[in-house]
Amino acid sequence: MTDDAALAAEIASAAGELLLTVRATEADALSGRELGRRGDHDANVLILGLLAEHRPGDAVLSEESADDPARVDADRVWIIDPLDGSKEYGMLGHTDWAVHVALWEAGRGLTAGAVAQPGLGAVYSTDDTPVVERRPLGDGRPRIVISGSRPPEFVGDVARA
Numbered sequence: 001m002t003d004d005a006a007l008a009a010e011i012a013s014a015a016g017e018l019l020l021t022v023r024a025t026e027a028d029a030l031s032g033r034e035l036g037r038r039g040d041h042d043a044n045v046l047i048l049g050l051l052a053e054h055r056p057g058d059a060v061l062s063e064e065s066a067d068d069p070a071r072v073d074a075d076r077v078w079i080i081d082p083l084d085g086s087k088e089y090g091m092l093g094h095t096d097w098a099v100h101v102a103l104w105e106a107g108r109g110l111t112a113g114a115v116a117q118p119g120l121g122a123v124y125s126t127d128d129t130p131v132v133e134r135r136p137l138g139d140g141r142p143r144i145v146i147s148g149s150r151p152p153e154f155v156g157d158v159a160r161a
Helices: 003-027 032-054 068-074 157-160
Strands: 059-062 076-084 098-105 109-119 122-125
Touching: 003 032, 003 098, 003 122, 032 059, 032 076, 032 098, 059 068, 076 157
Parallel strands: 059 076
Antiparallel strands: 076 098, 098 109, 109 122
16 A cells, blocks of 8 residues: 555544544534534544644645645645535435545646545545446346435436336
8 A cells, every 4th residue: 555545544534433423422412514514624624634744745625625726836735525425424324425535646646545434434545456346237227326315307207217
């Protein structure tokens, strides 16, 4: 595992653990969007702190922070989404939310990254061996995967067809 990929996985995992804790301790006081905003904020603070500690010379682009124009000229930029799926995070029982941490390097593009799915107990890293399971669809009918909380408008028409 590369140092950057390992760090991305460690940070995504740590933020995921924090989000599980926030959800468990704040669910009685906060709900829905409030809980999502709290999780987003707390995870962002944690991730920014860990990146400042471990990669102090790198720039950061976070969905939850003001953009620093200096990142445009930086050689290394961490791109983070502290809580992807804050709506679902605020819906107790939902596990379809994640933490994204990636590194972009000038002249090389995305070089390391990790996605944590804390509700599923999973962390995926760019250094992991991809696992692809191929299974027959069974009845031969096409299948698509859609968001349970934000299904596209056309889905009903497709299902009927």
